[in-house]
Amino acid sequence: MLIRGLYLVTDRSLCLHHSLEEVILKSVQGGVQIVQLREKEASSREFFALATRIKELLSPFSIPLLINDRLDIALAVGAHGLHLGQSDLPVIEARRLLGDDKIIGLSVETEQDVLQAKQLPVDYLGVSPIFATPTKRDTKSAWGLDGLRWIRKEIELPLVAIGGINDTNAEDVISAGADSLALVSYLCSADDPTHNAEKISKLWKH
Amino acid sequence: MLIRGLYLVTDRSLCLHHSLEEVILKSVQGGVQIVQLREKEASSREFFALATRIKELLSPFSIPLLINDRLDIALAVGAHGLHLGQSDLPVIEARRLLGDDKIIGLSVETEQDVLQAKQLPVDYLGVSPIFATPTKRDTKSAWGLDGLRWIRKEIELPLVAIGGINDTNAEDVISAGADSLALVSYLCSADDPTHNAEKISKLWKH
Numbered sequence: 001m002l003i004r005g006l007y008l009v010t011d012r013s014l015c016l017h018h019s020l021e022e023v024i025l026k027s028v029q030g031g032v033q034i035v036q037l038r039e040k041e042a043s044s045r046e047f048f049a050l051a052t053r054i055k056e057l058l059s060p061f062s063i064p065l066l067i068n069d070r071l072d073i074a075l076a077v078g079a080h081g082l083h084l085g086q087s088d089l090p091v092i093e094a095r096r097l098l099g100d101d102k103i104i105g106l107s108v109e110t111e112q113d114v115l116q117a118k119q120l121p122v123d124y125l126g127v128s129p130i131f132a133t134p135t136k137r138d139t140k141s142a143w144g145l146d147g148l149r150w151i152r153k154e155i156e157l158p159l160v161a162i163g164g165i166n167d168t169n170a171e172d173v174i175s176a177g178a179d180s181l182a183l184v185s186y187l188c189s190a191d192d193p194t195h196n197a198e199k200i201s202k203l204w205k206h
Numbered sequence: 207m208l209i210r211g212l213y214l215v216t217d218r219s220l221c222l223h224h225s226l227e228e229v230i231l232k233s234v235q236g237g238v239q240i241v242q243l244r245e246k247e248a249s250s251r252e253f254f255a256l257a258t259r260i261k262e263l264l265s266p267f268s269i270p271l272l273i274n275d276r277l278d279i280a281l282a283v284g285a286h287g288l289h290l291g292q293s294d295l296p297v298i299e300a301r302r303l304l305g306d307d308k309i310i311g312l313s314v315e316t317e318q319d320v321l322q323a324k325q326l327p328v329d330y331l332g333v334s335p336i337f338a339t340p341t342k343r344d345t346k347s348a349w350g351l352d353g354l355r356w357i358r359k360e361i362e363l364p365l366v367a368i369g370g371i372n373d374t375n376a377e378d379v380i381s382a383g384a385d386s387l388a389l390v391s392y393l394c395s396a397d398d399p400t401h402n403a404e405k406i407s408k409l410w411k412h
Contacts, residue, residue, distance in 0.1 A: 043293035043294070044275055044276075044293065044294045044295045045292075045293045045294055045295060045296065046293070048295055048296065048299065069250055070250070070278060071278035071281075071282070072276060072277035072278035072281070072295060072303070073295075075277075075278070075281075075303050076277070076295060076299040076300075076303065086251075087249035087250065087251045087252070088249070088250045088251055089250045089251065089254055089278060089279075089282060090251065090254065093254065093282040094282075097278070097281050097282065
């Protein structure tokens with residue numbers, strides 16, 4: 001599956017103006033092509049119920065749903081894949097249990113993470129964070145555009161940049177080598193997620 | 207697999223005098239026959255690494271290792287089974303993904319939970335809590351011995367009582383219908399887990 005275009009990472013605590021379901025639908029209407037469901041506080045049962053609903057919601061649009069961290073939730077709902085951080089299950093274990101047909105993405109926060117990822121069965125790398133952001137506090141220092149250019153030279157995998165991306169810097173991030181831009185607060189907290197998504201998704205239409 | 211005898215539920219925050227590994231080994235030396243690894247704060251990678259170590263630790267003793275809540279960790283380490291609470295993955299999904307050869311236990315906190323469990327593919331019920339305890343604050347009111355007797359009449363599944371069990375009440379809980387007694391702080395916080403385990407495991411030897 002092609003990892004390209006606009007990528008929504010959910011954060012329910014940032015959904016200020018709309019429900020999570022509305023944020024997702026409106027973002028898809030604005031051109032989002034991949035959705036990653038991230039739930040760090042929910043119980044397993046809540047996460048399962050939510051992932052089931054979101055998968056049904058996205059099904060008519062053929063938008064892949066990835067689950068953050070939780071392989072069990074991805075398996076239980078039959079998601080299209082899993083996004084792993086450096087503190088999540090090892091990629092090798094996840095690939096063994098998910099099979100070769102599912103997408104596995106891996107966040108890279110350091111140069112060492114990138115070099116190690118060359119040996120791993122992943123479908124894309126999450127370049128995290130590309131810019132400093134209050135959304136993710138548990139990450140190392142930001143990659144910046146120069147860091148992204150370095151990763152682009154090191155590795156041929158699709159690169160999904162995440163962190164602090166908005167309409168003022170999106171074009172620069174694509175020029176520096178990102179295949180996909182992941183947005184969290186820029187869509188989740190938007191008054192009009194469709195409008196915000198359109199402002200960035202149009203960059204792939206040229 | 208027979209669910210009977212002394213059952214250790216781990217809680218690293220309660221391991222005051224020994225490491226978790228030591229608590230487990232010493233408890234097994236005192237007669238513990240089942241271990242459930244419960245980690246509510248660990249990252250997925252930490253939980254996976256810990257479960258891998260504990261499975262290796264228990265392997266020479268043929269003691270089954272059950273994982274609390276996390277089906278992905280149970281699958282990744284090849285645990286003997288999974289213990290589910292009412293806020294965890296639905297039993298049906300867990301059974302579908304784990305297969306019929308693994309143990310699945312389910313905590314019941316209300317009469318409705320017990321009646322619903324009759325229809326579910328579970329191997330035992332965790333009667334939780336049997337007595338009030340500070341270890342689990344998120345549960346309903348305690349079952350007490352009368353509640354346990356009621357469940358015993360309702361259902362033929364093995365019953366694992368948990369919550370506030372120690373050497374002063376263990377015999378009463380067995381008499382009221384428990385096949386197995388689960389201990390948390392009584393072993394995890396013990397100066398001498400072997401001695402504490404022996405005081406209770408001997409009840410099955412008569």
